[in-house]
Amino acid sequence: MSTDKRDRTLSRDVVASQIPSGDKHTLNAGTTVFIHQVLGGSYTVQTDTGLYRLDGKDADAIGETVVDQTVKKGNTLADGSPDPEAVWAQLRQVFDPEIPVNIVDLGLVYNMEISKQDDGGYKVDIAMTLTAPGCGMGPVIAEDAKNKVLLVPGVSNAEARITWEPAWNQSMISEEGKMKLGLI
Template sequence: MSANNQRVLSRDVEATVIPAGDKVTLPSGSKVDITHRLGGNFTVVCDYGMFRILGTDADALGEETPDSAKTEAAAGGDDHEGPPSDEAVWDALKSVYDPEIPVNIVDLGLVYSMEVMEEASQYHVSVQMTLTAPGCGMGPAIAEDAKGRVESVPGVTSAQVDIVWDPPWTQDMITEEGKMELGLI
């Protein structure tokens, strides 16, 4: 690990244990190594294990809030009329990462479907996704990230992200881009 990825937490910070998914508080003064800066969040390792720290707590790491998180916060303006663009929803989903794998959930082949539905001039997005392993405790955190990113897309009124297990995920579902990122091709 390079020295520029080593940090000392400047304050207590809520973190999610990887892969269990439990919430814990990492105390101020903890030494951590940042392993990933993806999707606006941080994956860190320390003497206590591996954790995900949300981008909203970047200051505790001595980092700026990631640009993608700033852009998403600004994108949800109320002046949008009409349905959200499918491309914008897919792009939002591509900004979500499994904290253990440096490839977005779309290119990992985890997103099985995305549907925009209109009801009374409001647009609801339904997403079905899976995980690389049924026992992954990070599933709810990843699904919540996806829900929040989709709801930040102009025109989206609400979103629901469901984790499904059929069909079971396999590495064959990874896109060519994802396989290149992982060094599989």
């Protein structure tokens, strides 16, 4: 590994998701990692044993600052329901660790619905897909989407469901996403 600013040594043990399987592994303190990308508050790092995704809450273990990702108050509508734009903004903070485009611009989010629950809170249901059915990171990406949406004021419950209908294809990528990927 080179010795530039992206080489780091873990200061403590962290649990990371292996890419592309999504399996959880403990990376031990003292392990050298190379930071490949930082997107949506998570880190894609490489070790001698492969690629891993580190959650933003573990940024301190690689010498980075843990960023508060709480959505500011005021992102609710007049009736107290969550602002759909705040929910979409949070979904734009979710990334596949191998692709530098968020899941919304990749065209992976098919539907987002907000519904009032009996307890007075609001639930967000997300129907999403992946770029390939065999992607082991699917559950990790879906959980990240759910957790980011739960940060929106007024959201008390969230579910991200992976679906394969319709099958994803590159035409679903937004113009901005295509530009980032060099497709146009």
